[in-house]
Amino acid sequence: MFKVLVSDPISDLGIQQLVEAADVTVDKKPGLSEDELVAIIGDYDALLVRSQTRVTPRIMEAGKKLKVVGRAGVGVDNIDLGAATQYGIIVINAPDGNTITTCEHTFAMIMAVARHIPQAYAKTVSGVWDRKSFLGVELRNKVLGVLGMGRIGSEVALRAKAFGMEILGYDPFMTEERAEKLGIKLASVDEIVRNADFMTVHTPLTAETRHMIGKKQFEVMKPGMRIVNCARGGIIDELALVEAVDNGIVAGAAFDVFEVEPPAADHPFLSHPKIIVTPHLGASTVEAQENVAIDVSEQVLHILRDEPFSNAVNMPPIPANLASQLQPYYALGEKLGNFIAQITDGPVQEITVGYSGELAEVDTQPLTRYIVKGVLSHHLGAENVNVVNSLHLAKERDVNIVINKSHAAKDFTNLVSVSLRTKKEERNAAGTLLTGYGPRIVQIDKFPVDVTPEGNLILISHNDKPGIIGRVGTLLGTNDVNIATMQVGRQLAGGSAIMVLTVDKGADKAILEQLVSLSDLNSAKEITLN
């Protein structure tokens, strides 16, 4: 049974599929402190949050079973992504569900700041009928600067056009073609600051966007500018903004988000007559909350059930057609990696993965993650490595990963080979998928074999001499080890050879030692592939 913890207020209707899933139990505990979360997170397989819960490295470290953190919304700046990757926790978000809602809130803020609605409301309800103080401006024929033309920024631009505004958009990833399609003009931050009447920001908060609008921009800003931030606190320098409003450069500002949330009681925005605020309400509609909770619950279920999923933030996305092509190879890749790790002595220095045949034509990085997971699991423990952190853990340990691709796969449609180099030796195994039969190891070092990578195996290296197979069989039989299958591989008659046995139960160290003491038998290793 999977356990899911919901630590922020998330739509009940949205998480219904999780609550109703027979293999899931859901606990709702909003408002926990970091210490309280650390104390209980060890019981949970998934954590669902909005923007309040700060998912810190301490929480992830304590989340020994934690497989996924689901963000019911867009911004993941409250989740330590580096720590998530380190601990092998997938972080997913719900990027589409609140776009329109946040866009509409932005528009509410644009209109409110243009017409002083919150200030006028406050005065009216206080009993003062003041029509003079609240002279507004029209939106029609005004220039709106949009910084960040992603999902929300683009929707804001579309609606602004309906108000008769001219749009200047800035986004490093915006092409001329797309700008033309949206009916906007591309401009630099500087051009927007100097020419717009209204400005709205819709970027994430990054090192690059922090204080993107600060003292320098306010110095050259078109006087009378009105500014809206419904994206993230910190994109606009809050103190520089207050100064610009006081100097008469900025006519008004509307903020939904703050550098620190909630802002301190003495934050200058909270008492400024020209700055209006809402408490991070951008995504707070019934519809958006349902949408994001449905989206994130669906993906969390997929992840818990080991099914293909989307919207991972700390893993590159895998296009659906590539996912379906690679999926059948994941088990083979992981087992091949684990097999080679078990037969190679010494600490791993380099993993060389070879892809040939059709696999050489596609992006195989998702499959490489499984292979590296298989290798590292042997050394670091299966519970500590997964496809989220396998490449990261390899890099952290200075394990070099080399990928070779060759279009020709001799004898097979596709071949995956894995070589492991340690200080002591270099060994290699290759495998393929046999239609109708599943994964097979088809080569170990230079020896061709046909081994199903499953269960308990014994790998023996010996001299190709008459009677050796019988001696091995007798010894194992005497020790009550039943042989299910046996494969012998050699290059030349009478030369060196290998034997791969599938046995019903593992052979202990004493039996392996007895095997090695047989004449013409050089080494024996036990391999477990579950």
Ligand SMILES: NC(=O)C1=CN([C@@H]2O[C@H](COP(=O)(O)OP(=O)(O)OC[C@H]3O[C@@H](n4cnc5c(N)ncnc54)[C@H](O)[C@@H]3O)[C@@H](O)[C@H]2O)C=CC1
């Ligand atoms: N107030 C609220 O409740 C909500 C706030 N948000 C926030 O709104 C922001 C935008 O969300 P979406 O549109 O869904 O994200 P998005 O990822 O679709 O768009 C962000 C855009 O910013 C652009 N960008 C990145 N760096 C930039 C830079 N240096 N200069 C200009 N553009 C840059 C990106 O290219 C991208 O097109 C995010 O910060 C998100 O967290 C989202 C939903 C609700």
Ligand SMILES: O=C(O)C(=O)COP(=O)(O)O
């Ligand atoms: O989706 C986002 O990025 C938001 O900022 C919404 O935050 P919330 O889920 O309302 O706490």
